[in-house]
Amino acid sequence: MRCRPDLVLDRVTELTPKKLQALGVRGLLLDLDNTLLPPTEEGPLPEEVRTWARALEEAGIRLALVTNAKPRRVRRVAAALGVPGAGPVAKPLPFGFLWGLRVLGLGRDEALAVGDQVFTDLLGARLAGLRFALVRPLAKDALPHTRWLRRLERRCLEAGGSMKAQPSEEGRA
Numbered sequence: 001m002r003c004r005p006d007l008v009l010d011r012v013t014e015l016t017p018k019k020l021q022a023l024g025v026r027g028l029l030l031d032l033d034n035t036l037l038p039p040t041e042e043g044p045l046p047e048e049v050r051t052w053a054r055a056l057e058e059a060g061i062r063l064a065l066v067t068n069a070k071p072r073r074v075r076r077v078a079a080a081l082g083v084p085g086a087g088p089v090a091k092p093l094p095f096g097f098l099w100g101l102r103v104l105g106l107g108r109d110e111a112l113a114v115g116d117q118v119f120t121d122l123l124g125a126r127l128a129g130l131r132f133a134l135v136r137p138l139a140k141d142a143l144p145h146t147r148w149l150r151r152l153e154r155r156c157l158e159a160g161g162s163m164k165a166q167p168s169e170e171g172r173a
């Protein structure tokens with residue numbers, strides 16, 4: 001498995017309709033915590049995110065939440081965005097992503113998975129055969145084990161970067 005994302009972003013809102021259309025992407029399978037909303041925040045979703053989601057839908061790009069968050073949180077954010085959502089889906093197992101493809105009526109090559117974590121989001125997306133965009137997490141990690149995981153993620157990304165696999169479109173320097 002390649003540990004290297006296809007895209008690296010500071011914010012999910014960098015995925016504009018124009019950019020996605022150029023990549024042949026017709027739908028996003030979105031992580032929730034630290035991708036759309038900091039994990040400690042109950043919401044509402046930032047106006048920036050809601051405006052972004054509306055612009056994508058208007059451009060015919062469909063969205064679904066595929067997340068490990070708790071059901072009540074998933075339902076609330078999915079309803080706020082007016083999109084389907086499933087969770088918790090036990091990423092890195094690929095089944096949540098496969099559900100997302102089915103519910104949006106998309107083939108693997110038409111979708112882009114988006115998330116902030118290598119060992120759940122990226123790994124799950126690859127197991128489902130999907131392209132993947134890594135987003136910088138919205139919140140700093142408070143828990144020691146998460147900080148440790150983030151260090152491992154960085155090492156994995158650095159190793160992936162030196163493998164001369166498919167070059168990332170927008171690699172973080």
Ligand SMILES: [Mg+2]
Pocket residue numbers: 031032033034035115116117
């Ligand atoms: Mg996340």
